[in-house]
Amino acid sequence: MILGCADSRVPPEIIFDQNRGELFVVRVAGNFIEEDGLASIEYAVEILGSPLIVVLGHSGCGAVDATIKYVKEDAQLPGHLPQLVQSIKPAVELVRGKPGDVLANAIAANAAYNARKLAAATPIVSKAVADGRVKVVSAVYDLKSGRVEMVD
């Protein structure tokens, strides 16, 4: 199963050349874990027996970029967007001051952070991970090359 971004450029079925019925997908802008998404993932793990969860970030992610601007400039955001950036903010904080491209670093960190968070999510996913029934990994899809690189 895939926890991916809502961005229309990153449909997991097309990225991984999969047909209908082959992937269980949860998508939210910024591919982070929240309550309802976690419930869907728990269903995939417990009921469908999904053996692998990929938290899939992507290059040029607008949600992560907006969070960086929000953190840096203390920007005001309309509607429910402040809640969304709060969920992505921990990953942005993790790469603050690190060398390299801030956006690319934050995108990779966000995927890895949410994979760790998901692997530790009680009671269902953490138990399935401990029992070796499911593996949680993180990866980043590159829009230009079409390649998916694993993140640790």
Ligand SMILES: [Zn+2]
């Ligand atoms: Zn995105």
